[in-house]
Amino acid sequence: MSTHGDGDTPNMHDVTSALEYWPSPPPWGWTADDLDHLPSDGPNGEPGFFKHVELIDGALVFMSPQKRFHERVISGLRYGLNTQVPAHLITITQMDVKLGHRTRPCPDVLVIDTAADHDDRTFYTPDEVHLVVEVVSPESEDRDRKSKPPRYAEAGIVHFWRVEAKDGRPVVYVYELDPATKAYALTGIHHGKLSVPVPFQIDIDLDELPR
Missing domain, CATH: 3.90.1570.10 (tt1808, chain A)
Known part of the structure; x- marks a missing residue:
């Protein structure tokens, strides 16, 4: 797990380590800034997996295709x-x-x-x-x-x-x-x-x- 300099606090922007817990959220939770660092493809290579996602109260919400x-x-x-x-x-x-x-x-x-x-x-x-x-x-x-x-x-x-x-x-x-x-x-x-x-x-x- 990646940490800040003190070795105790998880790096909130290291989505690579966060995705190691997928599909569960990382223990330190998702943050608004994480959305700028998510890959376009999913943890298992799913194309465009994170293309349409919101963050509501720390939970990732995936939006369905539009009608x-x-x-x-x-x-x-x-x-x-x-x-x-x-x-x-x-x-x-x-x-x-x-x-x-x-x-x-x-x-x-x-x-x-x-x-x-x-x-x-x-x-x-x-x-x-x-x-x-x-x-x-x-x-x-x-x-x-x-x-x-x-x-x-x-x-x-x-x-x-x-x-x-x-x-x-x-x-x-x-x-x-x-x-x-x-x-x-x-x-x-x-x-x-x-x-x-x-x-x-x-x-x-x-x-x-x-x-």
């Missing part, structure tokens, strides 16, 4: 938001947000500071994020509805949207951070049309998202 609805909504929202976003902000998709030492989710859509938009980035920090959007799929229901929102709120991300499918159409649940409780409050449920004044004026036809 067409999921991909269409992500692409459509990115396009719609970027046609209206002010110059100091930009919309990106499927990039990590480092919420803490052991939590690094990968939201479907993010609105971030344009100043933070560098090609060498692998994650963003909560202070750079203005809006997080999660598009719910069958395998991500509990994470997107229950696990992730409180963590985004605790990190101080003011705006959160959850997108659900109803009869093949997107429904957007819009939340805003209550500064008194540090929890999200539901401010609207949007069918067909989405119109909100924050984090900037947004008007999107949900039934006519670009395909």
